[in-house]
Amino acid sequence: MDEKDYYEILGIGRSAEPEEIKKAYRKLAMQYHPDKNPGDKTAEEKFKEIGEAYAVLSDPQKRRQYDQFGRSGMRGNGGFSGGFGGFDPFDIFREVFGGGGFGDLFNMSGGGRRTVQRGSDLQIRLKLTLEEIATGVSKKLKIKKMIRCERCDGSGAKPGTTPTTCPQCQGRGEVAYRQGFFTVSRTCDRCHGEGKINSHPCSECRGDGRVRGETTMEVEIPAGVAEGQFITLRNAGNAGPRKGPPGDALIIIEEEPHPQFERHGSDLVCHLVLSFSQAALGDEVEVPTITGKAKIQIAPGTQSGKILRMRGKGLPLLQGNGKGDQLIRVQVFTPTKLSEKEKQLFKELAQQENTKPTKADRSFFDKMKEAIL
Numbered sequence: 001m002d003e004k005d006y007y008e009i010l011g012i013g014r015s016a017e018p019e020e021i022k023k024a025y026r027k028l029a030m031q032y033h034p035d036k037n038p039g040d041k042t043a044e045e046k047f048k049e050i051g052e053a054y055a056v057l058s059d060p061q062k063r064r065q066y067d068q069f070g071r072s073g074m075r076g077n078g079g080f081s082g083g084f085g086g087f088d089p090f091d092i093f094r095e096v097f098g099g100g101g102f103g104d105l106f107n108m109s110g111g112g113r114r115t116v117q118r119g120s121d122l123q124i125r126l127k128l129t130l131e132e133i134a135t136g137v138s139k140k141l142k143i144k145k146m147i148r149c150e151r152c153d154g155s156g157a158k159p160g161t162t163p164t165t166c167p168q169c170q171g172r173g174e175v176a177y178r179q180g181f182f183t184v185s186r187t188c189d190r191c192h193g194e195g196k197i198n199s200h201p202c203s204e205c206r207g208d209g210r211v212r213g214e215t216t217m218e219v220e221i222p223a224g225v226a227e228g229q230f231i232t233l234r235n236a237g238n239a240g241p242r243k244g245p246p247g248d249a250l251i252i253i254e255e256e257p258h259p260q261f262e263r264h265g266s267d268l269v270c271h272l273v274l275s276f277s278q279a280a281l282g283d284e285v286e287v288p289t290i291t292g293k294a295k296i297q298i299a300p301g302t303q304s305g306k307i308l309r310m311r312g313k314g315l316p317l318l319q320g321n322g323k324g325d326q327l328i329r330v331q332v333f334t335p336t337k338l339s340e341k342e343k344q345l346f347k348e349l350a351q352q353e354n355t356k357p358t359k360a361d362r363s364f365f366d367k368m369k370e371a372i373l
């Protein structure tokens with residue numbers, strides 16, 4: 001499939017309101033539905049594509065994620081696996097058009113309004129160090145969640161029994177009744193829309209089809225993520241009751257405070273303390289970087305408050321392939337305990353013309369302002 005933008009696929013602007021998104025989807029879905037275009041592969045692809053675009057843009061969380069990560073970042077390998085693939089375009093169609101009605105219009109198989117309950121989404125907070133964010137990292141997570149009951153294979157029925165078709169709706173999950181001139185449908189109250197009646201519930205899951213369990217999942221965190229962003233693992237959430245589709249797992253990124261670096265977007269800020277003589281004479285000093293130590297040159301006459309910039313030593317950008325910078329705030333250390341000899345030397349220095357401060361000018365204050373990040 002090509003990498004067309006979801007907004008483009010639906011022919012809407014990036015700030016489109018939910019109603020507008022739905023309207024655009026409805027129009028296109030009607031046009032490209034395979035039942036309306038039998039044997040037309042292009043229409044089928046198109047139908048899938050608009051379904052996928054709608055599924056993402058109609059879900060505020062997914063839409064935000066898409067706006068942040070783009071489409072390529074969300075599919076791909078590893079942790080984003082599933083990403084946005086794996087949609088059933090017919091499910092989406094049924095959801096928007098409300099099952100029965102339009103399904104029948106198109107002679108869709110398995111009509112009726114049978115309710116299948118989807119499992120709920122899981123929200124998992126994942127703490128990452130700046131080092132992990134700098135390189136990207138693969139994490140194995142142990143997660144407690146609802147999983148399919150093995151005893152009944154998720155059906156909720158005692159092994160050896162099968163739920164019977166609901167006699168009230170004949171398994172359709174909805175019942176039609178007349179209201180004036182119209183025939184209206186409502187959810188069947190006998191089976192609660194499931195179409196089936198389970199008179200022998202499984203003893204393990206009490207008919208729910210799922211039990212509490214634990215799974216391990218591996219998630220690939222791309223380099224450059226930030227606090228509050230999240231990664232959606234499609235279908236990795238709680239199992240749905242009685243074979244209902246699973247929810248998603250949202251991995252929410254949390255950033256651990258770093259002992260040396262402060263993050264400003266993709267830039268990293270750290271402090272460097274210099275002695276009087278290092279600042280005055282210049283020196284080569286070792287500084288930490290997020291990927292290890294590095295040496296930098298301190299120019300003679302470096303002022304306290306000066307910002308040194310190490311280009312490309314910050315964090316990678318999530319999108320694109322650039323990197324932020326590392327900013328080093330210089331502070332000149334004033335000694336507090338001096339021996340008699342040291343005091344004497346400072347007194348001698350103080351007599352020298354060039355050790356007296358020059359008048360602070362405008363640009364000095366501007367630099368100080370810049371220094372207070």
Ligand SMILES: [Zn+2]
Nearest residue numbers: 149152202205
């Ligand atoms: Zn069971």
Ligand SMILES: [Zn+2]
Nearest residue numbers: 166169188191
């Ligand atoms: Zn029923």
